[in-house]
Amino acid sequence: MHFSEESRISAHHNYLVNGRMTQGFVLGEPDSGDRFFFLADVVLPAESTPRISARLYGPEGNLLCEVQWNRLGRNPGRCTYRSLEGGFRILDEAGSVVLEVMTEKFPRGYLSGISGRLFDEEGRLRLEPLGDNSRIPGEPPRFLTRPYGGF
Amino acid sequence: MGEQPGRVWVFGDYRNYFQNRVTLQLIGKAKELAQEIGTGVTVLVVGERVRQYAMEYVAHGADAVMVAEHPDLSEYRVETYTALVAEWVETYGPEILLAGATAFGRSFFPRLAKRLRTGLSADCVDLHIDPETKLLVQTTPAWGGELLAEVITPHHRPQMATVHPGVFEERPHDPEATGGIFYPEVKIRKEERIRVLRRRTRRSRKIRLEEAQVVVVGGRGLGSKAQFEMLEELAELLDGEVGATRPAIRAGWTEEERLLGQTGKSVRPKTLISVGTSGALQYTAGILGAGTIIAINRDPHAPIFKISDLGVVGDAKSVLPILLEELRKRL
Numbered sequence: 146m147h148f149s150e151e152s153r154i155s156a157h158h159n160y161l162v163n164g165r166m167t168q169g170f171v172l173g174e175p176d177s178g179d180r181f182f183f184l185a186d187v188v189l190p191a192e193s194t195p196r197i198s199a200r201l202y203g204p205e206g207n208l209l210c211e212v213q214w215n216r217l218g219r220n221p222g223r224c225t226y227r228s229l230e231g232g233f234r235i236l237d238e239a240g241s242v243v244l245e246v247m248t249e250k251f252p253r254g255y256l257s258g259i260s261g262r263l264f265d266e267e268g269r270l271r272l273e274p275l276g277d278n279s280r281i282p283g284e285p286p287r288f289l290t291r292p293y294g295g296f
Numbered sequence: 297m298g299e300q301p302g303r304v305w306v307f308g309d310y311r312n313y314f315q316n317r318v319t320l321q322l323i324g325k326a327k328e329l330a331q332e333i334g335t336g337v338t339v340l341v342v343g344e345r346v347r348q349y350a351m352e353y354v355a356h357g358a359d360a361v362m363v364a365e366h367p368d369l370s371e372y373r374v375e376t377y378t379a380l381v382a383e384w385v386e387t388y389g390p391e392i393l394l395a396g397a398t399a400f401g402r403s404f405f406p407r408l409a410k411r412l413r414t415g416l417s418a419d420c421v422d423l424h425i426d427p428e429t430k431l432l433v434q435t436t437p438a439w440g441g442e443l444l445a446e447v448i449t450p451h452h453r454p455q456m457a458t459v460h461p462g463v464f465e466e467r468p469h470d471p472e473a474t475g476g477i478f479y480p481e482v483k484i485r486k487e488e489r490i491r492v493l494r495r496r497t498r499r500s501r502k503i504r505l506e507e508a509q510v511v512v513v514g515g516r517g518l519g520s521k522a523q524f525e526m527l528e529e530l531a532e533l534l535d536g537e538v539g540a541t542r543p544a545i546r547a548g549w550t551e552e553e554r555l556l557g558q559t560g561k562s563v564r565p566k567t568l569i570s571v572g573t574s575g576a577l578q579y580t581a582g583i584l585g586a587g588t589i590i591a592i593n594r595d596p597h598a599p600i601f602k603i604s605d606l607g608v609v610g611d612a613k614s615v616l617p618i619l620l621e622e623l624r625k626r627l
């Protein structure tokens with residue numbers, strides 16, 4: 146039986162990944178400059194939306210786009226951002242969903258589910274859909290206990 | 297390896313969450329107990345989609361939550377839950393395990409205690425840690441509520457107790473709180489000998505204390521649940537509602553929704569009959585809007601007589617039967 150503390154959760158906002166809750170996590174290296182990363186940052190009580198930043202690649206390892214605090218940044222892959230009720234979606238040039246983040250509102254808190262199919266710069270699958278959230282194959286994410294901040 | 301869960305465990309009874317506050321009240325008390333024995337509070341959250349409750353328990357003071365989510369756990373099933381929680385307890389050995397004395401807690405915890413071969417104190421009205429032995433002292437009504445017994449479990453673990461709702465205070469919701477989350481392996485054992493064929497919700501009589509024209513209030517001076525039940529008949533005869541003071545609720549004589557006073561409801565009936573209540577400020581703060589206050593108390597110096605329009609100095613055990621008999625004749 147595995148009983149070690151796997152992450153910390155917040156009373157205010159959490160992400161759902163691998164079927165489990167966490168107040169924040171990071172995949173890859175946000176500070177690397179040109180490599181894959183996915184950051185679901187800790188959301189403080191003053192805010193009600195998730196804080197997603199990422200550098201996303203296609204299955205061939207081609208850079209699609211960057212996301213900074215839920216907004217598209219550098220975008221060589223001509224991705225589009227679509228705002229949804231309760232979240233947002235990023236589509237590739239062909240209109241396929243790359244990433245979707247949807248937030249469920251509870252009476253006194255929020256839970257953001259992340260789904261999509263994310264690849265790194267070598268074309269390795271780093272996140273894939275699993276039911277109403279996502280699975281992280283291979284190396285587990287680093288769980289955050291405080292906001293990651295800048296990168 | 298990360299941290300291990302704290303050794304004071306509370307079973308999270310989240311059904312009817314916003315009315316059923318007993319788990320939150322237990323977390324508040326468990327924090328005190330855990331501090332006394334140098335550990336933390338872990339709340340067990342078992343069910344199908346229980347994520348928001350895990351967050352709520354952290355907001356109310358849980359140091360950690362232990363979560364089991366599975367479609368087969370969507371129903372509160374005593375046998376399945378007993379097998380699951382017993383395995384967690386046997387593996388990780390909490391010192392203390394608490395649950396609310398709800399219908400489910402009263403069914404689930406005795407089975408769990410039997411499975412774990414440990415003791416259980418039911419319907420406790422207080423809990424504290426003995427400063428010398430560090431054992432949990434469980435105060436529970438005995439002899440039909442005529443006396444309070446202090447129970448300890450010196451040789452077996454965990455020390456288990458159920459606690460009546462309303463006995464302890466919950467901590468305020470803190471949106472900045474964080475807590476550990478543990479996902480132990482979930483082994484579902486198909487041990488259930490009960491099959492749910494259909495579900496019907498019992499319609500409970502709505503308590504309309506604030507709207508009642510007659511309110512009958514019982515306090516500690518009634519002495520027992522049997523005496524308190526006489527108030528229910530009195531209220532029924534007068535087409536009124538029953539209220540209670542904190543000691544009566546702590547004794548388990550009625551539900552917390554009937555609490556009057558600073559931490560309960562405020563009422564403005566035409567007539568209020570206060571029986572066996574001393575008249576403490578915490579209580580009278582909730583009845584000052586009443587039209588006519590009639591007090592029954594055996595202590596002629598009780599403060600309740602200072603705010604009452606009519607006072608009866610006498611033991612409720614003697615006065616109530618006479619009053620009921622007269623009312624039955626006339627109504």
